[in-house]
Amino acid sequence: MERPGSSSDQVLIDRARAGDDRAFRDLVERHEPRVAATVVGMLGSGDEAEDVGQETFIRLYRSLDRFRGESSLGTYVTRIAINLSLTALKKRKRWISRFVSQDETERDLPEASWDPRGELERKEDVRRVREAVERLAPNHRAVVVLRMIDGYSTRETSEILGIPGGTVMSRLARAMERLEREMKESEDG
Amino acid sequence: MDDRELLIRYRDGDLPDEEMAGVEERLRSEPELRARWESLEGIATLLQQGAARSFDPFFAARVVARLRKSDSSAPVEGMYEALRWIFARVAVACVVVMLALGAYSALEGGYGGSMVDSVMGLPEATLETALALGG
Structure with a gap:
C-alpha cells in the first residue's frame, strides 16, 4: 500500500507519536483500503462499518507507543479491525439470536458446486456472494475476509486470529463450500 | 485433507x-x-x-476529528472522576462523624426522654419549654 517516494510506516508512526496530525492522517489514508475491505467484508457497508473503521484507527493511534514492529503495521491494524468487527457482530447477535438458530449457520452441508456465469450477471453475482458472506458464522466469515479478500496467507491469518493454521484451512474450506452451495441455490431458486 | x-x-x-x-x-x-x-x-x-476499498470520502479527516474530539473531552472526564473520588470520601467521613456523635449521645443519655432524642442529642421538649422559648 506504500506509495513510491512516500514516507515509510515507521517514519509516519514516529511523527504521529510526536503529535503530527498530518502524519497520522497519511497512515489512515494508506491503510484505509485494507481496513475498509476487512470491516465492510465482516459487517457489510453502512454506519456500523464506518464507526468500526474509525474506531480501528483511534485504537491504532492510542497504541502507537506500544507498537514494536514485530508484525507489519498492516497486519497490526487488520488485527484491530477484525477484533472490533467480531465484537460488533457479537453485539448484533444478541439482538438476532432469538430468531436465527446457530445450528442453521453451522450445520453440515451436502457437496455442491456452482458455475460462475458471464459478465452480464457479474454485478448480481457480486451482490449475491456478498450477501452469502454475511450469512456465514462470524469465525468463518473472518477467515474468508482475511484469506480471500484481504489476501493474507494462511500463516498471517493464523497470527491475526490467534488460531492454528489447520483451523484456518478447515474453516476456509467449509466456508467456501457453503458459499458455493448458497450461490448455486440462489441461482436455481 | x-x-x-x-x-x-x-x-x-x-x-x-x-x-x-x-x-x-x-x-x-x-x-x-x-x-x-x-x-x-x-x-x-x-x-x-465485491471488496470495499474505501469508506465514504474524507474518512481520514473524520477519524482525526473524532480523535481530537475525544482528546478534548478527556480533561473534563478526569475532573469528573476526581470530584467523584472527593465526594465519596467526604460522604463516608460525614456518616462516620454522625454515627460517632449519635453513639456518644446515646451513651451519655442525658438529654431527651426517647432513644431518638438521645441519639440526636435533643433536649426534652415539653409544652412549657416551647412556650418559654416563644417568649
Missing part, C-alpha cells in the same frame, strides 16, 4: 511439487474436480470484485 482444502492449497501454491503435479493431473482427468475448481475460482474472483 478433502478435495476443497486440497484445491485451496493448490491455489495458494502451498503443496509440494509432486502434489501440485498430482492435482493438475486430476484436474485434467476428473470433470467433477475441474467443476469444483472453477467454482472456487469464480467465488474468489467475485469476493475480490
